[in-house]
Amino acid sequence: MAGSDSTGGRFLLLFVDGVGLAPASADNPWATVPTPALAGLLGGPLTCERVGAGEGWRLAPLDATLGVDGLPQSATGQTALFTGENAPAALGRHVAALPGPRLAAILAERSLLKRARAAGRAVTFANPFTPAYFAEVEAGRRRHSATTLAALASGAPLRDAADLAGGRACPWDVTGEFFARFEAAVEPVAPAEAGRRLAALAAGHELTLWETFMTDLAGHRRRGWTAEEALARLDGLLAGLLEARAPETTVVLVSDHGNLEEASHRSHTRNPVPLLAIGPAAEAFAGLERIDQVTPRLLALLGAS
Ligand SMILES: [Zn+2]
Numbered sequence: 001m002a003g004s005d006s007t008g009g010r011f012l013l014l015f016v017d018g019v020g021l022a023p024a025s026a027d028n029p030w031a032t033v034p035t036p037a038l039a040g041l042l043g044g045p046l047t048c049e050r051v052g053a054g055e056g057w058r059l060a061p062l063d064a065t066l067g068v069d070g071l072p073q074s075a076t077g078q079t080a081l082f083t084g085e086n087a088p089a090a091l092g093r094h095v096a097a098l099p100g101p102r103l104a105a106i107l108a109e110r111s112l113l114k115r116a117r118a119a120g121r122a123v124t125f126a127n128p129f130t131p132a133y134f135a136e137v138e139a140g141r142r143r144h145s146a147t148t149l150a151a152l153a154s155g156a157p158l159r160d161a162a163d164l165a166g167g168r169a170c171p172w173d174v175t176g177e178f179f180a181r182f183e184a185a186v187e188p189v190a191p192a193e194a195g196r197r198l199a200a201l202a203a204g205h206e207l208t209l210w211e212t213f214m215t216d217l218a219g220h221r222r223r224g225w226t227a228e229e230a231l232a233r234l235d236g237l238l239a240g241l242l243e244a245r246a247p248e249t250t251v252v253l254v255s256d257h258g259n260l261e262e263a264s265h266r267s268h269t270r271n272p273v274p275l276l277a278i279g280p281a282a283e284a285f286a287g288l289e290r291i292d293q294v295t296p297r298l299l300a301l302l303g304a305s
Contacts, residue, residue, distance in 0.1 A: 018216025020258020077256030119304030191236025219259030
């Protein structure tokens with residue numbers, strides 16, 4: 001494929017669903033649940049007090065409301081994140097859960113992964129999928145998430161259970177326990193090992209995307225997820241990832257809307273979301289203020305604008 005000049009950097013985009021940036025308080029699980037890997041990096045938990053920059057990292061609040069009333073939601077928020085289009089403004093409202101035809105069309109045309117790959121960059125979606133998942137989509141019993149549509153638009157093959165069993169994928173639940181229930185070859189791993197595997201995938205691609213929604217499930221108290229469990233797994237993954245990160249990889253953690261950071265209720269919030277960049281290009285994320293600015297900045301850094 002013909003491509004423009006790359007800056008040589010590699011980017012690992014950690015999409016963590018339903019995580020806002022709020023002050024440290026007794027109501028904010030980020031402040032009350034131990035996150036030693038993050039605290040070791042930032043000098044404290046992932047709260048407003050850490051906004052700024054340190055040795056190889058930068059943390060900024062990103063607006064997720066995009067000028068639209070109501071609570072930010074997943075379908076429009078993720079579309080904005082992964083395309084750079086103001087999806088809530090385009091539709092006139094925040095759209096929950098999974099994209100319908102209009103958002104799917106925006107993702108199919110403007111996907112970050114599609115545009116990076118079209119410029120010759122090696123891109124991959126680290127999450128694995130099973131044949132049963134695709135069968136359910138085919139049968140109309142479920143729809144793809146915005147993140148999955150952004151990945152599918154690139155044309156790069158998705159990872160499967162064999163990749164997960166072989167250590168070449170990282171599932172949304174980090175450990176793989178969810179997949180191990182119905183894929184005999186999958187052995188759950190410790191979160192740190194999942195992080196090391198993700199670091200290896202990122203070392204082999206210019207743009208790697210990983211998605212988790214255990215944080216949003218915990219914020220909504222769905223499927224038995226708690227903030228304690230979700231943050232323990234996420235922080236454990238970060239411990240392994242930061243230890244094994246290749247020197248040229250910049251890790252970018254971002255979310256689509258707040259939720260988990262207010263424990264006193266089960267709804268989304270209008271809080272900003274964190275943009276945490278860790279690695280050699282961390283400073284290049286200075287100046288971003290909204291979630292729809294993430295894709296343009298990544299494309300510029302990949303030489304794929
Ligand atoms: Zn969401």
